[in-house]
Amino acid sequence: MDLLNKLNRQERQQANEYVQGILRRKSYLDFLISRYSSVDIAGMDAFFKNILRIGIYDLLFMDSTPDYAAINENVEIAKTQISARSGDLANAILRKIQRETNELPTPDMEDRTDLVATTFSHPAWLVKRWSDRFGEREAFQLMTANNQRPNYYLRANCLKTSPDTFRLRLERAGIEFEESDWLPGYFKVSTLAEVRARGWFEKGLCYVQDIAAGFAPTILDPVSGESVIDLCAAPGTKTLLLAELMENEGSLLAVDINPDRIQRIAENAERGGAKIVKIQRADATEERFKLADAVLLDAPCTGTGVLSKRADLRWRRTPEELEKAVALQEELLDAAANMVAKNGRLVYSTCSLEPEENMKQIEKFLEVYPNFELEELDDYLPEEVLSDDLKSYQTFPHLHHCDGHFGVLMKRKF
Incomplete structure (x- = not known):
């Protein structure tokens, strides 16, 4: 963090490009390293491996970096920061890749899932889920979209x-x-x-704020004078939109459990002129709140809809993480249901593509809470993002050219 603080704006932007870009292509970069290196990648020094990843990424994906610079700079780093032998090895690997750029090897693994996972740089468990669900062709399109520089x-x-x-x-x-x-x-x-x-x-x-992230506050449709609770509110961009829709009149409580992220809500609300926002650090599953006219629960999730902007998530998420997310979402939904006044509204949303976190979660909720019913969303959102019954939305990066988000609007009948 101290090093980042010393960088100017342009340098930070370039550093972010390298970090996110390499994370998007990590499996493929490591495949190339393993093919061109005389040293087994499994036993390779982590710092040296990152030098090679940067150099290969420069050669193949950074048009602004001349090949000679991509090679010379990374070779020099390897020499000065590790050893002369490491510099020689980096030079041999990078120059051979430069020479063979137009005829680079492709993975030839027997396991189809591993082959696709390496080629598209996504974890194997997610590749299998998406291939089974969407078919391989569409899964390829989705992963390709995730590997593009985002707008x-x-x-x-x-x-x-x-x-x-x-x-x-x-x-x-x-x-x-x-x-x-x-x-x-x-x-x-x-x-x-x-x-x-x-x-x-x-x-x-x-x-x-991604356009799909704006759908949840939009379908909640708060108006001036209402009481609204925004759960899991950090960093506060949805809170700002809620305040805007309410024309800065009414009661808007932003709740989050994380003390550091709470500060971001306060900063964003003050900067954005959202004067009606009150902020409370709390565990929404344990705290009791006054009943509100409208509650927004943008739930913590696996984030599989934002893997282009958060490339690190693909390597941090596991099937076990998915199970934990589903369990937490169920707890939060249960708590949120008990914050909604009669005839009030509850919006549940995620930035996930996984059914367990989305519609399956809502189906379970409605079985437990028959006093809530789904509302149609065609008055608020374009038809191309809506389900056939118009009662939920789901966006996909490869279809809608935005982040992947899901959401529903439910009304409490009694």
């Missing part, structure tokens, strides 16, 4: 500006963008560097 959505903060005014700012700044026709105020950009440089985040004029 980002900016949401104009209508507590401080308007979509029209913000659009003019983008145009005058020469920032290329696409305005979404799904929800108002969302602008897709390929980089955040120019926006950061102009201080728009610090001024609270906009914030980063």
